[in-house]
Amino acid sequence: EAGVAQSPRYKIIEKRQSVAFWCNPISGHATLYWYQQILGQGPKLLIQFQNNGVVDDSQLPKDRFSAERLKGVDSTLKIQPAKLEDSAVYLCASSLVAGVDEQFFGPGTRLTVL
């Protein structure tokens, strides 16, 4: 069974530029999560989708971050414009049923904002 796929693996941009990350969850997983992990900290949930609907986006900085999950499968996370403090690893995870099943994580995208 293929795992959670993410791309790109690394991205370097200058502040005020925009960037987008892509995630393909495990086949059949209804729930998809985006986390932000700053160096030395645990991951912080940005947004949770159930199929193509948003369950929780309370910690998503909506003035600059946006996410979508069209057709309830792949998802993209966008930052526009980026700030220095957005430098982090962005992790995507998926699970069959939220609150019941294991979360499986992708390898992450390391973003550096200069």
Add this chain to the structure above:
Amino acid sequence: KQEVTQIPAALSVPEGENLVLNCSFTDSAIYNLQWFRQDPGKGLTSLLLIQSSQREQTSGRLNASLDKSSGRSTLYIAASQPGDSATYLCQPNTDKLIFGTGTRLQVFP
């Protein structure tokens, strides 16, 4: 608001020791609790998932216990090996998904 604390923050031990990693949380109304390991520069790997109705879960040399009423989970690692070196994270699963800051483990030969 859920707060998750992991103790110790870092641990360095010789190979072969049995280890105890602790996770405490303030909101005991959890659905389940998941333990992960994270290698440097990598994503998270799921180790164990304990449902709220369970007291413990075992996988190989790993055993996780859960005391929901007191807001605690413990991860036991038996006969530690250098390959166990990683950061270990716990996540109590409520309506809000919060991670602890992790325990950074180093096992030396």
